[in-house]
Amino acid sequence: MPLLPHRIWSDEDWGRIQLGYCSRDMDEKWDVFAEGDVVFLHRSWTGHGIFEATFAPADGGGWQIAEAVVERDPERYGSADDEYDRLMLELVLSSIVLGEPAQELREKLVELARKRSGNADVPAGLVQHSALGLRTDS
Numbered sequence: 001m002p003l004l005p006h007r008i009w010s011d012e013d014w015g016r017i018q019l020g021y022c023s024r025d026m027d028e029k030w031d032v033f034a035e036g037d038v039v040f041l042h043r044s045w046t047g048h049g050i051f052e053a054t055f056a057p058a059d060g061g062g063w064q065i066a067e068a069v070v071e072r073d074p075e076r077y078g079s080a081d082d083e084y085d086r087l088m089l090e091l092v093l094s095s096i097v098l099g100e101p102a103q104e105l106r107e108k109l110v111e112l113a114r115k116r117s118g119n120a121d122v123p124a125g126l127v128q129h130s131a132l133g134l135r136t137d138s
Contacts, residue, residue, distance in 0.1 A: 005090035029133030
C-alpha cells in the first residue's frame with residue numbers, strides 16, 4: 001500500500017490489536033488476527049485476506065504501521081483506491097478491534113463512498129454497515 005495510516009497506536013492499543021477480533025455472526029464483516037508484528041484483516045464470510053499490516057515501534061513510543069499490503073483481485077475486494085484502503089485499514093482496527101467511535105474516520109468513509117458512487121444521498125448508515133458490518137455503532 002502506498003498510503004498508510006498516520007496514527008500512532010498506544011502500547012495498550014497494540015496489545016488489544018494483537019488479541020484480534022472474531023466475528024460473532026453473519027452481520028459482522030471482519031475477522032482480525034496477529035502473528036508477531038503482522039496483523040491480518042480477513043472478510044468474515046469468505047475468509048479472504050484483504051489487508052496485511054506490519055507494525056513497528058514508533059519514534060517516541062507507541063506503534064505504527066510500517067508497511068501494508070491490500071488485496072487487488074476485484075473478485076475478492078472491490079477497491080482500487082489507495083485513500084479508501086488507508087481509511088478502511090485504520091477504521092477496521094479502530095472501530096471493530098478497539099471499539100472506538102472513530103467518528104472522523106466514519107465521516108470520511110461516507111464522503112469517499114458517496115464520491116465513488118456518484119450519489120450524494122447514499123445514507124451514512126448504509127455505507128457504514130456495508131463496509132464495517134454490525135459493529136457500526138460502537
